[in-house]
Amino acid sequence: MRLKGDVLKQIRRKRGLSQTALSEGICTQATISLMEKQNRIPKMNILTAICARLDIPVDKIIENDDVSMTSQFDEISLLIVQEDYEEAEARLKKIKVKKLQNDFDKQRYYYLLGVLQVATGQVDEAIFNFELILTQFSTMSANIYWALTTVGMAMAYEKRGNEERALKFLQRAVTLIDEKQLTGGKRQWIIIYRNIADLYLKLKQPNDAMAIAGRGIDICREDLTMFLLSDYYQVTAKAAELLEDRATALQNFTIAKSLLLINGEETQAQAVQAEIDGLQ
Known part of the structure; x- marks a missing residue:
């Protein structure tokens, strides 16, 4: 990663902030100076706090070289x-x-x-x-x-x-x-919500599993991606089974099967079909 110190300096000045004002309660003025003059990357919590004060995303001043x-x-x-x-x-x-x-x-x-x-x-x-x-x-x-x-x-x-x-x-x-403004790519968010939903299901917490799976489905829709989308519908279906909601389970298993077939994952689709047959 590389810090764009010149960009940070321009944004700080546009906001009408001195280095001291920007650093107040976050770090030292010297840290801001090193960032602007030597492109020095501070610890992540300092970097995100500075960006929050400037009301900019981290990638505005950081590039991955x-x-x-x-x-x-x-x-x-x-x-x-x-x-x-x-x-x-x-x-x-x-x-x-x-x-x-x-x-x-x-x-x-x-x-x-x-x-x-x-x-x-x-x-x-x-x-x-x-x-x-x-x-x-x-x-x-x-x-x-x-x-x-x-x-x-x-x-x-x-x-x-x-x-x-x-x-x-x-x-x-x-x-x-829910409480922190965590930075991460869309794929990472899709993975983490899938892992959380799947684990809630294993721990017999079906309502929580469905709620988290819903978050993942929303991201997939927003990003127009099918990455792990079938997994989310399968988790939702299995959670519905635990809640004895047969209609919702069938609906979500059917969607999951369709997504798997679209992706050419026929073996997995057959496994989902077995789940559907067991409910019918």
Whole structure:
């Protein structure tokens, strides 16, 4: 990531703020000076607070000049979503964590490692890596990886069989989302809501599962994407089953099946058809 100090300076002046006024209650005046003159990136909580005071999105003054790194993490994330854990692990092993240039990349690395470990049954290792993020990168709580990691902890404890602790972490993640202005891409929001909805379902909280799935469906509609959309309808259908709402379950399973067929995922569509047959 690269800070555009000249742009920050222009916006600050347009707002009629001195460096001291902009920094008040957030950081030191020297921090603002380093940002403007040397393009120095501060801690994420400082950066987001400054942008909030200037009423601008973070990406107004930050550009990602490490496209390849972000691309690698995005590809690994997608492989995990597709349950191609072997390839995801191989890609992750190619990344040398000691050579990562900033804390944000390290945060992403340990998050993906933890999620992969949960998926492959290495629960204790996953909890260790999630705790590493939540302690060492706590000042970066304004980005979505803070909430993603908290959901990861919930997933790990659910896998361990500690449903009470899993539910506490899950509720904490939802609170973070609702109360903090977390920065993150649309795909990350779709993934986190899918994971939360799915976990609520596993923890026998059908109403919460349906509510969160609804948030994910709204994002998919707004972004005109079908990414994980069938998953959301399946979660909604299964939640409706738990609530003994057969009509809603059938409706959502049918939508999910149609989406899977459109995407050419015939095997998954057959599995959903079996769910439909069981309700009819």
